[in-house]
Amino acid sequence: MRHLMSPLDFSVEELEKLMSLASDIEKNPEKYAHKCAGKKLATCFYEPSTRTRLSFEAAMLNLGGSVLGFSSADSSSAAKGESVSDTLRVISCYADICAIRHPKEGAPLVASIHSGIPVINAGDGGHQHPTQTLTDLFTIHSLHGEIRDLTIGLCGDLKFGRTVHSLINALVRYPGIRFVLISPEELRVPDYIREEVLDKNNIPYVEVEKLEEAMPNLDILYMTRVQKERFFNEEDYIRMKDFYILDRDKMSLAKESMMVLHPLPRVNEISVEVDEDPRAAYFRQAQYGVYIRMALILTLLGLEE
Amino acid sequence: MLNISGIHEGYVLDHIQAGMSLQIYHDLKLDQSEHTVAIIMNAKSQKMGTKDIIKIECSPEDIDLDVLGFIDHKITVNIIKDEKICEKRVLTLPKEVKNVIKCKNPRCITSIEQGLDQVFLLTDEETETYRCKYCEEKYIRIQ
Numbered sequence: 001m002r003h004l005m006s007p008l009d010f011s012v013e014e015l016e017k018l019m020s021l022a023s024d025i026e027k028n029p030e031k032y033a034h035k036c037a038g039k040k041l042a043t044c045f046y047e048p049s050t051r052t053r054l055s056f057e058a059a060m061l062n063l064g065g066s067v068l069g070f071s072s073a074d075s076s077s078a079a080k081g082e083s084v085s086d087t088l089r090v091i092s093c094y095a096d097i098c099a100i101r102h103p104k105e106g107a108p109l110v111a112s113i114h115s116g117i118p119v120i121n122a123g124d125g126g127h128q129h130p131t132q133t134l135t136d137l138f139t140i141h142s143l144h145g146e147i148r149d150l151t152i153g154l155c156g157d158l159k160f161g162r163t164v165h166s167l168i169n170a171l172v173r174y175p176g177i178r179f180v181l182i183s184p185e186e187l188r189v190p191d192y193i194r195e196e197v198l199d200k201n202n203i204p205y206v207e208v209e210k211l212e213e214a215m216p217n218l219d220i221l222y223m224t225r226v227q228k229e230r231f232f233n234e235e236d237y238i239r240m241k242d243f244y245i246l247d248r249d250k251m252s253l254a255k256e257s258m259m260v261l262h263p264l265p266r267v268n269e270i271s272v273e274v275d276e277d278p279r280a281a282y283f284r285q286a287q288y289g290v291y292i293r294m295a296l297i298l299t300l301l302g303l304e305e
Numbered sequence: 306m307l308n309i310s311g312i313h314e315g316y317v318l319d320h321i322q323a324g325m326s327l328q329i330y331h332d333l334k335l336d337q338s339e340h341t342v343a344i345i346m347n348a349k350s351q352k353m354g355t356k357d358i359i360k361i362e363c364s365p366e367d368i369d370l371d372v373l374g375f376i377d378h379k380i381t382v383n384i385i386k387d388e389k390i391c392e393k394r395v396l397t398l399p400k401e402v403k404n405v406i407k408c409k410n411p412r413c414i415t416s417i418e419q420g421l422d423q424v425f426l427l428t429d430e431e432t433e434t435y436r437c438k439y440c441e442e443k444y445i446r447i448q
Binding site for chain 1 (some may be wrong): 413414415416417418419420421429439442445
């Protein structure tokens with residue numbers, strides 16, 4: 001039985017298979033409409049999430065399956081003090097596959113150890129959010145045809161942003177990838193990403209503070225939100241939250257073929273005037289997220305053929 | 306010169322960094338055992354200047370050498386049988402360390418999940434890096 005804890009759980013070849021399945025789902029949705037008939041997905045969300053939970057549920061419903069679950073720790077037995085491992089032992093009796101989000105890092109791994117069904121990590125604190133990374137990779141793959149020879153700008157909170165860390169880790173496995181890391185001094189990418197991932201894999205990268213400087217060279221701009229919940233200090237958050245705002249003027253500096261991605265939710269970092277720009281791909285990215293989750297559910301249930 | 310008699314069967318842990326023997330005594334859970342233990346601190350050493358030594362009278366299988374490899378793999382382990390050194394064992398960094406150290410990340414699941422083993426995995430042999438199995442937080446040794 002296979003689980004998904006980290007985007008690196010899949011090899012590049014396996015990811016290629018997963019993405020080609022997701023592409024086929026996009027082109028022929030009716031072919032997959034009943035693939036999961038009679039199967040149930042449990043969404044165990046110990047902290048609030050709109051997009052990820054609904055994306056998983058939409059994915060399972062699109063496959064003809066059904067969903068059950070809870071959307072906050074208060075409405076689960078965790079409020080009574082039940083452990084994650086006990087909860088998953090029980091959920092295994094009710095469902096065929098489970099997506100779990102938990103504020104504690106490593107909780108999905110604990111769940112997977114005790115589970116009798118495949119477990120998908122749907123986000124664990126600041127640690128991993130593999131299906132977001134799969135979504136990002138599939139979006140790049142769909143928009144550019146393949147993942148290679150790209151200059152990718154990552155902008156915003158590169159220190160606490162788990163999506164950014166996961167994406168870097170996943171992208172360094174592809175040829176010809178260059179990074180432009182755009183952040184204020186205080187939110188630079190952590191040392192271990194620089195040393196253990198970028199330097200170790202000889203990946204070219206530059207670190208800059210001004211978004212305008214980076215714009216003309218980018219093939220992809222990945223914007224992130226400065227997340228309030230990752231700061232211990234309100235003052236620091238307020239100082240950082242509006243550091244970058246992508247607007248029409250900045251977009252005019254970019255290539256015609258550049259694409260803007262964002263894991264969403266967007267707050268102020270992308271002005272709404274950019275939404276009309278054909279290069280704004282973040283809402284399409286949410287759609288790609290459903291396709292890749294459908295492909296993942298099929299793969300983990302062994303129904304991909 | 307302090308004299309400590311030899312042991313009949315057990316271990317002599319030599320070349321322990323001076324000052325570290327008490328920590329090792331606890332990490333090997335010798336404080337919870339009934340073995341006879343002698344701790345020699347600040348002994349003179351040609352190689353190290355000063356060193357600590359621990360002698361333990363026990364059966365060889367009573368000590369978890371994996372733990373010792375994690376604590377300090379440069380320690381010399383002499384296995385004693387019939388009052389003689391019968392084997393010198395080379396310690397290696399264990400791939401996994403269970404319930405010896407605790408994850409200090411307050412956001413880690415180990416901070417709330419009852420009965421969960423504290424497990425650290427060797428992720429980089431060259432830099433002797435251990436990371437929590439669950440949250441991947443790096444373990445930082447305090448020397």
